[in-house]
Amino acid sequence: MKILQDHKLTIAAGFALTAILIGAAFASGGGLTADQALGAVSRWGHFLSGITWIGLLYYFNLVQVPSLAGVSAETKADLFKEGSIVRRALFWFRFAAMFTVLFGLLLLFGLWKQGGAHAIGVDIMIGATFGIIMWLNVALIIWPNQKKVIGIVAADATAKAAAGKRALIASRINTMLSIPMLFFMASSAHFPIFG
Numbered sequence: 400m401k402i403l404q405d406h407k408l409t410i411a412a413g414f415a416l417t418a419i420l421i422g423a424a425f426a427s428g429g430g431l432t433a434d435q436a437l438g439a440v441s442r443w444g445h446f447l448s449g450i451t452w453i454g455l456l457y458y459f460n461l462v463q464v465p466s467l468a469g470v471s472a473e474t475k476a477d478l479f480k481e482g483s484i485v486r487r488a489l490f491w492f493r494f495a496a497m498f499t500v501l502f503g504l505l506l507l508f509g510l511w512k513q514g515g516a517h518a519i520g521v522d523i524m525i526g527a528t529f530g531i532i533m534w535l536n537v538a539l540i541i542w543p544n545q546k547k548v549i550g551i552v553a554a555d556a557t558a559k560a561a562a563g564k565r566a567l568i569a570s571r572i573n574t575m576l577s578i579p580m581l582f583f584m585a586s587s588a589h590f591p592i593f594g
Contacts, residue, residue, distance in 0.1 A: 438509045445502035452495035453577055455488055460574045463488070464567065479549040489545055496537040503530060521593035522583045529580035533573045540569035 402408045424430075431439060463485070467475060478485050507527060510519050544566035547554040554562060586592050 434509065434512070438506070441502050441505035441509060445499060445506055448495045448498035448502060451491060452499050453581070455492040455495065456570065456573055456577060458488065459492070460570060464570075476550075485549060489542070489549070493537055493542050496534050500531060500534045503527060520587050520591055522587035522591050525593075526580045526582075526584035526587065529576045529583070533576050533580065536569040536573050541566045541573075544569075 402412045467478070470478070477483070480486070507519060507523070510523070543552075544562035546552040547562035548559050548566065583592070
């Protein structure tokens with residue numbers, strides 16, 4: 400099937416299938432108010448972009464970085480070229496981080512709109528705070544330094560090595576923070592720790 404041979408068509412088919420199922424729900428008498436629809440789209444966007452972001456975070460920390468440790472400088476140069484797997488992964492990584500935070504803020508706004516500040520539990524605020532810190536690491540530390548490492552911004556070997564270390568530390572901090580962040584995000588809806 401052509402749809403399954405092209406990743407863009409596969410993704411488009413997933414969105415189309417979702418739209419068909421939502422349409423079927425509406426046609427059968429189901430439906431959402433405008434506020435519920437905003438909440439549903441925000442939650443779905445938050446999950447989809449969050450899975451992409453954290454999946455790539457774990458890919459970088461558990462697969463790519465350890466694998467590149469033993470690779471020659473020439474091989475790294477090839478891996479960092481325009482259109483390479485590294486650049487594609489970084490593209491999706493930073494935009495997934497941004498959309499995760501944007502959809503998360505929409506969710507928080509929806510919760511606040513429904514019930515004020517007391518509708519936003521401590522668990523969700525812990526998770527959201529860690530998520531925002533992680534996004535700031537991506538936007539202010541990881542991506543600016545990775546641009547030097549992969550050659551988007553000119554840098555000599557010493558500057559590239561220093562930039563790589565800064566990006567790695569921020570990425571490892573994000574990996575560490577992702578564990579409690581995911582726990583408290585899940586607990587907020589299913590088993591609130593702080594009530």
